Amino acid sequence: PGPQLPHDPTKKTIVVLGSGWGATSLLKGLDTTEYNVIVVSPKNYFLFTPLLPSVAVGTLTPKAILQPTRYVTRHKPRQVSVIEATATNVDPIAKTVTFADTSEIQGQVSSTTIQYDYLVYAVGAEVQTFNIPGVRENACFMKEMEDAEKTQRRFLDCLESAAFPGQSKEEIDRLLHVVVVGGGPTGVELSGEIHDFLEEDLRSWYPELANHIRISLVEALPSVLPSFSKQLIEYTESTFKEAKIDILTKTMVKEVREKSVVLQKPDKSIVEVPCGLVVWAAGNTHRKITRDLMAKLPEHQTNRRGITVDEYLRMAGTDGSIFALGDCTATSYAPTAQVASQQGRYLARVFEQLAKRDNLQARLQLLETAPEAEEAKAEKGSLQKQLAKAEKLRPFHYSHQGSLAYIGSEKAIADLPFFNGNLATGGVATYLFWRSAYISNLFSWRNRVLVLTDWGKVKLFGRDVSRE
Ligand code: FAD
Ligand code: NAD
Structure with a gap:
């Protein structure tokens, strides 16, 4: 049967x-x-x-x-x-x-x-929360497809609520403050993507709100992207500075509340920072x-x-x-x-x-x-x-092909094994390399076509801001 x-x-x-x-x-x-x-x-x-x-x-x-x-x-x-x-x-x-x-x-x-x-x-x-209070209840993750969809929905919801007539300036600033927790590659790439969305679309769709949007990237360690070379860390930090993404290093998120995050600053003092959206990208367990x-x-x-x-x-x-x-x-x-x-x-x-x-x-x-x-x-x-x-089985041997990450503003960084050394590059050319590397890494032609079509659609019409 x-x-x-x-x-x-x-x-x-x-x-x-x-x-x-x-x-x-x-x-x-x-x-x-x-x-x-x-x-x-x-x-x-x-x-x-x-x-x-x-x-x-x-x-x-x-x-x-x-x-x-x-x-x-x-x-x-x-x-x-x-x-x-x-x-x-x-x-x-x-x-x-x-x-x-x-x-x-x-x-x-x-x-x-x-x-x-x-x-x-x-x-x-699965996502590591370290049992920090409020993470599961109040933050979005960036691990599964439903996490990305939920993040998008919440961000657009924050925008629409901020656009509601009569909202105070403080409330608009709160709703439009995005806090990304974790300065690993996931947190960095997401911050870069949100910045692109702001610059390429939201400035024209929500001109009265765009200047209120703020992105903060919080990292407990002394620098973001600890697995990348020093030169690329500095390049990312300066790109983020230009893009007005705040990087808060040596800062630890202690609690995520409904409308704020509680941070422990480098001097160990505790502050509560109002925000509309928290994305938790603090690693795996x-x-x-x-x-x-x-x-x-x-x-x-x-x-x-x-x-x-x-x-x-x-x-x-x-x-x-x-x-x-x-x-x-x-x-x-x-x-x-x-x-x-x-x-x-x-x-x-x-x-x-x-x-x-x-x-x-x-x-x-x-x-x-x-x-x-x-x-x-x-x-x-x-x-x-x-x-x-x-x-006679042969043991597994890993061959490192390099690390690549997108950092927004049409820039990517790459740490590539090069002859016996290491080639660290960042910029627009690396971004084109990043795009082509990911296109060729996609498992099927069907997905390649779908991704290329989406990239083309965004170039022509911008990103969709309708909230499903
Ligand atoms: P996964 O790919 O996570 O697969 C696990 C599978 O197990 C899933 O299909 C899941 O549904 C299934 N599963 C879960 N529970 C059960 C269960 N109880 N029973 C049966 N099945 C189950 N790595 C890179 O090298 N380069 C990158 O650019 C990169 N970017 C990333 C970006 C993001 C946003 C994230 C989250 C990760 C990224 N990574 C990247 C890391 C990479 O995705 C992981 O290292 C990789 O997915 C690990 O593969 P895996 O097969 O071990 O696990
Ligand atoms: P990660 O573990 O690399 O980074 C998480 C970061 O969060 C850490 O730096 C940690 O110090 C910080 N953190 C943890 N708790 C915190 C707290 N309470 N407050 C502030 N900061 C806190 O996680 P990831 O970025 O999701 O990456 C997971 C794996 O996937 C890594 O191996 C990474 O290399 C891989 N990955 C690779 C790429 C790429 O190559 N482009 C992209 C995404 C992920």
Whole structure:
């Protein structure tokens, strides 16, 4: 009854948890002829996160940077099941995953448990709030598509409320004060995008309000973008100064209230600053399901940053049946799309090799039962050689292609590995490079066309300010 999961009993079953950078790049490279493949994710799409801040200000429409996961899996040689569900429990001993349909509409069956031979654990991370009061209730995040849409709606709401007749100057200033928390790449890119929206559109659509709009970027550390080179940090700071984006470093947000943020200034004094919109971009922490899974292997999973894996991405403490990648792991690499996608590609090759190994082992077993003919002996020797090769996995090796970030005003910064050194560049040319790099990194031609069309539409008609 009903749709069945692909199950050829002669093949091993891979369950992939997630449809983000790690999982999607694995699925793109995976040869599904040798496996039963099941993908479980609460989102039935892949989100191209680098362009998410552009959605928050209406430069891009949401669909331009989403790609349904079935677009990837439907081209595979064997059927791949894509299930829109949230994994709620992984049992590494029984090798089972339990998942539930957590969407608005549910059928008669909304939770089930399945068996895996291999689990690819790529559930990413969630927003770190440090349990700071009021963050969940009063701030917007910038992690998922719904976060960007909510930010856009709230910002436009602030504008329209400020435009309401009779509003006092103080109230207009409050409503139009945007506070971005976190001076990492997400916070910086979002501040730059909001500034562009202001300069390119809001000045003409809301001329009486534009001068009241203020953007403050709050960062607890002594500088923004700590992972970029000093020269690019300074370039970003001077670009923001020109753009009148206030950078408040060594300043920590202690509380987010309905109409204000509470800041601890560098001299440790506490101030309450009125604002209309707070966007929280203060980094990542791991999900509950990850914490639960780690707790099941307490001797091996002790890193507070996430899952410990070996150099082949196998989760420590398991028999090699769970591979973990991307933001849910604790490795020496930064939690970036670049790392997760390279790990996904690597894992696709690992599975190809594991399938080869299993096939060779099966053929050798068959020969064991065959009579000891000369031919069989020769074949056995050759198969054993091939098997020895197939059993040797190559460790994962990360190749850093550089870091890029958009900082607004049609300027981007790039730290690129260059010969044996580093090339740090910033400016308009880097911005064009940023645009072309992201266009070529988008996973499909469909998305490339949608993004290019949106960029063209904004150039011609400006950003849309209607509030849905
Ligand atoms: P994700 O891509 O987050 O995917 C996790 C997947 O797991 C999602 O599909 C999610 O729906 C699913 N999931 C969640 N819970 C469950 C569950 N219980 N069961 C099953 N599935 C689950 N990195 C760069 O290198 N360059 C950039 O320019 C860049 N820009 C960024 C901009 C923004 C705004 C953000 C937020 C991040 C950016 N990053 C960038 C970081 C990058 O997006 C992450 O490092 C990357 O997404 C990690 O990939 P992942 O596969 O580990 O996790
Ligand atoms: P992040 O962890 O890089 O930065 C968060 C910042 O928030 C930190 O600098 C932290 O000091 C600050 N912070 C935390 N709590 C605070 C508080 N209470 N008050 C003030 N400041 C506070 O987070 P991110 O920017 O979301 O990036 C996450 C990951 O995604 C990183 O690995 C990053 O490299 C990657 N990313 C890359 C790009 C890019 O390359 N263009 C863009 C976005 C994200």
